Amino acid sequence: MREDLIERSASLVADFELPDPEFQFTVGLAGNHLDLLEGTFVEMGHPELLLKAAWARGRVLLHGEGGAGKTTVAKRLMASVSNEGRFVALIDLRDWDPSMLSAWKELQGEPAARADLLLESLSRPEFGEGNLALLGPEAPALLVLDGLNETPGPTANSILEVADGIAARNPHVGVLVTDRLLRRTLPNRHWQLAGITDVLLPGGKAVPGQLSRGNAFFLDLAIEDASSEGDGLAETPATAILDRYLALHVGLDGAGLSHASAAAADAYLQSASRVFELERFEAIAGEEAVEALVGAGLLKDHAGQGIFRHHLFHDDLAARWLAEGGDDRWNAEIFAALTFEANSFDVLALALTRIDDADRANHFVLSVYDYNYYGTAYALAEGDRLGRTAVGPDTRLAIISMLAERRFDRMVPTVAQVEDALRLFDDEATANLRQAETLSQLLELVAGVKIEDSLIRRWQALFVAPPGSPAPRDAVKYLVGDNPLLGWTAANVLRRTEMDDEQVAAVWAAMKDGVHPVVRWRAAHALGNQPIEESIARLIDATHDGNALVRYGAVRSLVDLAAMHEGLRHQILSALEDEAARLVADPKPALELERSLQRVDSTPEWIADVSPLVQELWAKAPSIEGREHWRIVARRIGNPSPMDASSAATAT
Secondary structure (H helix, E strand, O other), X not given: OHHHHHHHXXXXXXXXXXXXXOOEEEEEEEOOHHHHHHOOOOEEEOOHHHHHHHHHHOEEEEEOOOOOOHHHHHHHHHHHHHHOOOOEEEEEHHHOOHHHHHHHHHOOOOHHHHHHHHHHHHEEOOOOHHHHHHOOOOOOEEEEEEOHHHOOOOHHHHXXXXXXXXXXXXXXXXXXXXXXXXXXOOOOOOOEEEEEEXXXXXXXXXXXXXXXOOOHHHHHHHHHHHOOOOOOOOOOOHHHHHHHHHHHHHOOOHHHHHHHHHHHHXXXXXXXXXXXXXXHHHHHHOHHHHHHHHHOOOEEEEOOEEEEOOHHHHHHHHHHHHHOOOOOOOOHHHHHHHOOOOOOOHHHHHXXXXXXXXXXXXXXXXXXXXXXXXXXXXXXXXXXXXXXXXXXXXXXXXXHHHHHHHHHXXXXXXXXXHHHHHOOOOOHHHHHHHOOOOHHHHHHHHHOOOOOOHHHHHHHHHHOOOOOOEOOOOHHHHHOOOOHHHHHHHHHHHHHXXXXXXHHHHHHHHHHHOOOHHHHHHXXXXXXXXXXXXXXXXXXXXXXXXXXXXXXHHHHHHHHHHHHOHHHHHHHHHHHHHOXXXXXXXXXXXXXXXXXXXEOOOOHHHHHHHHHHHHHHHHHOOOHHHHHHHHHHHHHHOOOOOOOHHHHHHHO
């Protein structure tokens, strides 16, 4: 049986189609996520470093942007291990589909069963975890989970936990997971973080300019197009490479390209995965477009299910459709579908590079900001790297300033995510904003900038309102308006300034009666530092709102009020305890609850005061897995154990 496993894995490796020419990759091992983003590595060198880390620690998480070469590096390592007569397996998470998600959810609280589902459904060669016992410790095996970001939303974190369990139960197996440059909550400290630091052309030849910054996908296309080894590629925008490749090598342009773009976007919207129904795709794209894509090897047909050879081809087509739109397409629902619930932002970056008009580009990034501020930062930074963006300097300043303001948030996860976002930029203006030591200092810096754009001048006048000052008269008007930049700026300003009775009443009304969920969400956020009894009651009511983001915002504001105002703490925490069963089963509010309990300014008193709430959330969690999750949250907050043996026995 052992020999059969190894033989089947060798057959898998023999069928790999690796890029030709062979680029040379350098990887780096990082001590933490910030070091990874800043390019500070404890060790750099050949990708074999990843194997050494996998054998030593059991788990490696390899990060890189789309097209950096993560899959190629992983497959080469698999080939190296297989050539030594050892077992390797590939779990391709691009094959994750809605039916897989449904089965995954049914097995909540059963990590071993989830491990078998993952391996038996997606692994090549197919095997179950029990088969790993047949492999001896003298010849460590390698499992590669490729494309963690290809799965929707919070599913990625649960897959990471399952991968950790496989490594823990099988010390003779090394697990390598590939992912985007996203901060993940790691199951424990055993994980080694790594990144691809450089890519060189065959023979070690470097390419000067923007394409040399670590993206093998675009280098490969450009070389194939130019029939050269990189000469003249330094200043070629990524979108131009894609346009030329699709026109010359696929024969896709004009109406055919437009129809294929609509079909690509529809595939994401309908399937929420990289795999989709090919018949529906063809009905939208047209038979000729599908024949061209299949004939060029870009689109593959697996028993009626379609998948692109590389996700960036799919992302680029969907991005074209997105860029052609406006408010009908630039909304949270569509952004969530195209980014796999904020797991992969390449579609946003590619769309931004395809919007040539400055006003539309500004509107697009502000619409993205209304959905996800990290996605906005990624789209701007990655858009610059891919070629250029038409976003105006004033709009860019406003977005980065609002990101920088969040550095002074009191939630540990928010501060960490914002620091990550700001490190995507390497310009002097961002560096200055990032170095501001206080919120007041940041506001003074922004107040001193000369702004040309009339909208951004209005934003500037609103944004620089000092903490504790009277709330600006127009703030509520902006809060309920349809401009996301002014709307969210107003929410933050109202939160840090002193509203009068009329303004408070208007915010209450907006939270209760706002037609658009985002307005109700902003209003809930604005009340997060207004210690008024009726505000608390209304925020508790808002945790029952029909929209998850409104519930999310209300929970965050309640915890902020409890943290900042000790006189209200017991009342608020008791109310949340009463709602624990409902909140713990509501994914977005539950996530914000655990994030908001982790405070920058945490004290022993805070830890003691929130412990009963955390214990209640643990006790009301609907599964063993859920209870273990809240046990981990308790440790992050600072309480080593939220329950004693008797309560644990009762809950189980």
